[in-house]
Amino acid sequence: MTERPECAVTRQLVPELAAGTAAGDERADALAHLGRCLDCRRELAATTDLMDELLLLVPEEEPGTGFECSVLARLNEEDDAGAPVPSPVPSPVPAPTAPVAASAVPPGRPSRWSRLAWLPPPGRNRLTLLGVVAAATVALALLAAGLVWRATEDDRELAAAYRHTLEVAHGQGLSAAPLRTRKGTEIGTLFAYQGEPSWVYATFRSPPDPGNYQVHLLSKDGRCLALRPFEASTKAIAWGGKIPVRVSDIQSVAFIQSDTPVLTAHFG
């Protein structure tokens, strides 16, 4: 079939329309024709579909550690700043081409990665971890001693034991929250220690499902901070890691598997 002259002109421009690169005047002329010509609209739709498929050929690549947290923290800031919740009404019938208009990222915008600068590179924190675990063990043992005192002595003695515990560990405070599954079942305890360094330490009454967990701390000011991941084996009954915030600033700590927070401790 022979193309009509106006169709031939429009179809020359179809690739640029589909890629969203057509110049304004050419685009306006072409859109006017597309509004009248079903065949050219089909041509444009097919080319747009093809270009969409080409976009999907780009290889995936993992961003740096903490990227997810940084994005979520940024979104929290946007939310706090009062970005309106758009009406969940579908947009009007789309124009024939649908590249999303997006203005540029201002150059030189301050990086937000500094928030996560405290995070040690993977594999370089074994000694630190041992220190944390040892400190946690000492503190928990002393806390347990304190609890024994509570059973036999009055509250003043308990307070004294608690102070002694913190004194020995050079800490300023120790608190705890139940670690619950999504169904609310309590399967362990998350201890949070304020000191140098501050840390959290989870104990499980029974080993959680084996596998790799991401551990995220949500602070009361809306920041999401990635903690040391947890590789749970069938014998894993504890996990610990340093935290970059004060214990009093913790909102919750979540163990995440396959995009889902499966265990969470809320400090309120």
Added chain:
Amino acid sequence: MGALTDESLLAGMATRDPEATAAFVRRYQSRVFGMAMAIVGSRAVAEEVAQEAFVRAWRHAATYDPRRGRVATWLLTITRNLAIDTLRLRGERPMDPHVLTAALVSGESGTETASDYAEREHLRTALRALPPEQRTPIVLSVFHGMTAREIAEKEGIPLGTVKTRIRRGLAKLRDVLGVVDD
């Protein structure tokens, strides 16, 4: 949450549901970052672009219309446009189109399903089979957002030739994929 469709996660994000938002970011971060890297070629800049792309998606989630395309292509288009705008503002050059083309046809992919993989592989093969004089302007147009005139100036060839090469190349890809309209 992991089993929810892309559209469901996007709808959750539109209502500012934190779990849906987090799941959406986790699901797409490697794709978005991959797209940004493919264009800007620098991890630091790509992370800035990728982060901004998620912010744009979050802001405009409620305006997503499935009739206009899949969530993945919607999000990748946002990312591509941001990456191009960022480079233009900084006065920097995008990644060498030949390097990008090599990555596109290499077949290295991540989380796609078996059927998606077969479809992509088909397209990769077709793209690989195109003569370079057709493949390069297509890559420059689709990924670098260059107009036919800009491509002509960059490659030092007539504007009409560029348009013809792009059209012919795209026609071959469509023929291979069987998406030619009857």
